[in-house]
Amino acid sequence: MGINSDKVRVKVPGSTANLGPGFDTLGMALDLFTWIEMSTAAETRIHLLSDGMDGLPQDKTNLIYEVAQLVFDKAGVQHPELEISMYSDVPLTRGLGSSAAAIVGGLAAANALIGSPLSDDTLFQMATALEDHPDNVGASLFGGLVVAFWDGNRAEYIRVEPNEQLEVLVAIPHFQLSTEKARHVLPREQSLANAVFNVGHSSVLVAALCTGRLDMIPLAMKDALHQPYRAPLVPGLEQILAEATDHGALGVALSGAGPTMLALVDRSSSRKAELEGFLQGTLQAAGIEATLMWLQPALSGVQVLTHLDEGCTLFENIKGDVRA
Numbered sequence: 292m293g294i295n296s297d298k299v300r301v302k303v304p305g306s307t308a309n310l311g312p313g314f315d316t317l318g319m320a321l322d323l324f325t326w327i328e329m330s331t332a333a334e335t336r337i338h339l340l341s342d343g344m345d346g347l348p349q350d351k352t353n354l355i356y357e358v359a360q361l362v363f364d365k366a367g368v369q370h371p372e373l374e375i376s377m378y379s380d381v382p383l384t385r386g387l388g389s390s391a392a393a394i395v396g397g398l399a400a401a402n403a404l405i406g407s408p409l410s411d412d413t414l415f416q417m418a419t420a421l422e423d424h425p426d427n428v429g430a431s432l433f434g435g436l437v438v439a440f441w442d443g444n445r446a447e448y449i450r451v452e453p454n455e456q457l458e459v460l461v462a463i464p465h466f467q468l469s470t471e472k473a474r475h476v477l478p479r480e481q482s483l484a485n486a487v488f489n490v491g492h493s494s495v496l497v498a499a500l501c502t503g504r505l506d507m508i509p510l511a512m513k514d515a516l517h518q519p520y521r522a523p524l525v526p527g528l529e530q531i532l533a534e535a536t537d538h539g540a541l542g543v544a545l546s547g548a549g550p551t552m553l554a555l556v557d558r559s560s561s562r563k564a565e566l567e568g569f570l571q572g573t574l575q576a577a578g579i580e581a582t583l584m585w586l587q588p589a590l591s592g593v594q595v596l597t598h599l600d601e602g603c604t605l606f607e608n609i610k611g612d613v614r615a
């Protein structure tokens with residue numbers, strides 16, 4: 292198997308996970324993207340092109356470089372030195388799937404570089420094992436809404452087309468909360484009552500999303516397994532979870548491991564400004580600065596971009612598409 296001498300470029304969506312009750316099970320891709328360019332080189336170099344990437348390594352300990360090595364191992368090809376450029380609109384460590392986007396983008400780029408010997412399913416299994424849960428990586432790989440489970444050996448999923456009435460408002464606090472820290476506060480054991488609560492709510496939420504029963508979302512998007520334990524890490528969250536539906540949200544949840552909070556909104560709602568004011572006001576009262584952003588579900592997962600101009604830099608090629 293040969294290594295492609297061309298540059299490969301991929302675009303991968305960020306995502307939200309859990310949607311409240313679907314802890315480690317539900318993921319939805321969002322239209323915030325990471326772009327990765329990868330080519331072979333005489334010596335490994337990593338270029339981080341966007342702001343907010345402070346602290347990410349620019350050597351062979353970078354996550355994207357590391358996951359590329361796993362692809363080469365799996366495909367049985369020698370490890371080339373790599374030149375990697377990365378631009379990301381997905382903020383780091385905020386609950387919008389930055390690590391999953393980096394993992395999926397790195398796997399997809401390395402696979403394309405060697406002629407795509409690995410199937411999507413193989414990439415999904417690898418990404419799930421790396422991230423330790425399938426929700427964010429499933430959404431970044433396949434786009435849309437992904438319902439998944441992982442038994443520690445294999446991950447399985449079904450992709451669902453997001454209802455076209457759904458729009459997303461996120462409140463992204465100006466502080467980071469690592470998934471590791473936000474998982475550490477969860478109890479190792481839970482009551483049967485909490486398990487039954489979440490199975491019921493998550494199941495009805497998925498059924499509501501599949502059948503367009505948006506009226507069920509406010510009732511179904513409730514969680515007993517993780518949000519109550521994570522709320523002390525995110526000032527304002529408790530009030531937002533309790534009251535956002537009184538201010539125009541269909542449903543509200545901590546996005547992934549937080550600290551971002553996510554509201555599902557009917558795109559024809561006349562109460563969007565009221566919801567923005569409620570979120571911003573509640574967070575300000577709790578002493579938290581946050582950026583609000585309207586996002587759309589991303590229908591496509593990771594894409595290998597073939598239309599880009601080889602003669603231009605990654606940023607020159609994508610600058611019409613980035614948010615910042």
Ligand SMILES: Nc1ncnc2c1ncn2[C@@H]1O[C@H](COP(=O)(O)OP(=O)(O)OP(=O)(O)O)[C@@H](O)[C@H]1O
Nearest residue numbers: 354383384385386387388389390393469470547548
């Ligand atoms: N583009 C990237 N390149 C290299 N490493 C990255 C990149 N994006 C994220 N990471 C790594 O992933 C870490 C963030 O992962 P973490 O799971 O804590 O947050 P998240 O993925 O943004 O949020 P969540 O999983 O809750 O949605 C960063 O601190 C960094 O180590």
Ligand SMILES: N[C@@H](CCO)C(=O)O
Nearest residue numbers: 308314315470547548
């Ligand atoms: N399901 C994961 C998403 C964050 O990576 C969690 O809530 O910890």
